Amino acid sequence: MDWDELNGKLRGVVLEVAHLLLPAEVQDIWEYIDYDEPGLAFETLCTQLHEHDSVVSADTVGRLREVGSAMDLEPRQWQILRVSN
Numbered sequence: 001m002d003w004d005e006l007n008g009k010l011r012g013v014v015l016e017v018a019h020l021l022l023p024a025e026v027q028d029i030w031e032y033i034d035y036d037e038p039g040l041a042f043e044t045l046c047t048q049l050h051e052h053d054s055v056v057s058a059d060t061v062g063r064l065r066e067v068g069s070a071m072d073l074e075p076r077q078w079q080i081l082r083v084s085n
Contacts, residue, residue, distance in 0.1 A: 020054040
């Protein structure tokens with residue numbers, strides 16, 4: 001997956017779950033993406049979803065898994081998320 005595709009998928013997930021986060025958290029994530037820090041953006045996104053005990057869809061977790069795996073990130077980051085049934 002090239003950077004543009006990775007960036008697009010990560011941005012798509014942020015848009016999808018932004019309503020589950022505080023506006024300041026979403027702004028931080030956008031800034032990390034804009035400043036070429038996708039790993040930090042990804043980690044912040046997953047951490048904040050977990051800390052808010054947010055429930056996300058299996059499709060969302062699948063997209064996070066795809067992006068996180070492409071970036072060689074630890075699976076625990078998306079495995080800790082609550083998934084809707």
